[in-house]
Amino acid sequence: MSLSNRNCPALELDKLRVVFHPGTPNERVALDDLTLTLESGDFVAVIGSNGAGKSTLLNVISGAVLPDQGRVVLEGHDLTGMAVHQRAAYIGRVFQDPMLGTAPALSIEENLALAAKRGLRRGFGLALNNANRKRFAELLAPFGLGLETRMRVLAGKLSGGQRQVLALLMAALRKPRLLLLDEHTAALDPGTADLVMQATRRIVEEEKLTALMITHNMEQAIHFGNRLIAMNAGRVHMDVGRDVKKGLTVDDLVKRFGEAADHQLLKA
């Protein structure tokens, strides 16, 4: 299946509903008829408190969680029933835990070779050859981590930040129709997080990717991307574009987001 319907929005989430433990005292509505549309090239930062449904949102898009209701439509094609490995043809994902984004027992170059076949048929040709080794090294070099000289080192031997940069490159190695970033700097120290965010911006801008980034960091949410969404109780509570975002401060955000959250509390 090729996705080529360029007139459709990059991503349409149509009334997504996810209820965990339905019919038990632990019942929790994780996504409450959430509807959201991303235009091609949107780089959306998503904030929200714990339990607001951010992770569930990414899991429903990636296919790790199937919605009880609603549809996930990518460039006009319905992905709702597809398995994770099938959607992987169109979606790149970086996990929060640096341990999860790479395969620790494989070398840097093997990780990249594994990612280079995302969405393609895997055959019985050797995964690594001089040509793609050279290409991988050239792609790693601009990040300035020196990884390009350590291609045969196991990914498990890298630091958290190095692994996240590798994971980022792996997710974008074959241009994804959608890049999902799941708090991918949350486990890093501030300096490293900054480095990974610069790398993220570079990749998203150079490849003109459509990206959805969950973050706990309000500053990050303001500084990166062209759109900011705040989630609360499984819904989108605030959705502002680049112009409004530019003028926002962290205090504004806390205040506005706080009001939205209070409003929700009052309603409930």
Add this chain to the structure above:
Amino acid sequence: METLSLFWNLVPVTLVQGLIYSLIALAIMIPFRVLSVPDLSSEGVFPLGAAVTTALMTAGLHSVWATLVAVGAGFLAGVTTAMIHLKFKVHSLLAGILTVTMLWSINLRIMGKPNTPLFGFETLYEWISPEILGSLPLQIVLFGIMAIILILALWWLLQTDVGLGLRGIGANPQLAPALGVSLVAYTAAGLGLASAISALAGALMAQLQGYADVGMGIGMLVNGLASVIIGEAITGRSTLLRQISAPVVGAIVYYQLSSLALALGLNPSDLKLVTGLFVLLTIGWPYLVGRKVSSTGL
């Protein structure tokens, strides 16, 4: 001295035995180390290979075809274990035990009786050369070449895109699907491959000893585990080639060691206890001496 000369005389025979059983050790290493989905169904798949081969050969099929069908049957048994594990969310070890249990009945059905002799039928060895069955040196060369070919084939396979997918699901089962690797397809293929190798061992052993017996798999599993442990202690696991060679090296050493123990007066019926204690001691050693243990223990 007499006991040692007894051992010494048995070295060639034991080497042949070790080389054939090295396939079972390989079949145990692949799920454990490559896929991180431990599976011990070899215990039932090894006699399955023997049963299918002898049943087909006594029915008139050529030994080459009988062996190939046995390998295919082994592959299906591995896929069955994988499906029980993946679809019914049963732990892979328990899934393997279920497969072994069911295979006991299936093996008896295939042969129609607990023991099937192959006398009078042309085996694979006789087909290759009439001299093999009478010559231990020839057998050592034959099975040695086979083991080397298998090691090199696996080494090559695990460096292909498909092989990288297999290692990918083992290294990070959450990441692999996000990179388009199907957990179900690759786990099934990996366990199928391992079981196909076990079944090959059964087919080769049945034709070498001239019969298949429904009980010939008993104890294979622990012997195989011991072989993998010994082999990894010798070769280490620092490269792919070392990891793949370990079971073969380990099986050769293990069967010589047990032959030595028997020559020194160990009661054969105590061998399983000794092997079990050896495996236990190796696994438990780091805990016994209070060292920090990595999370990827056997």
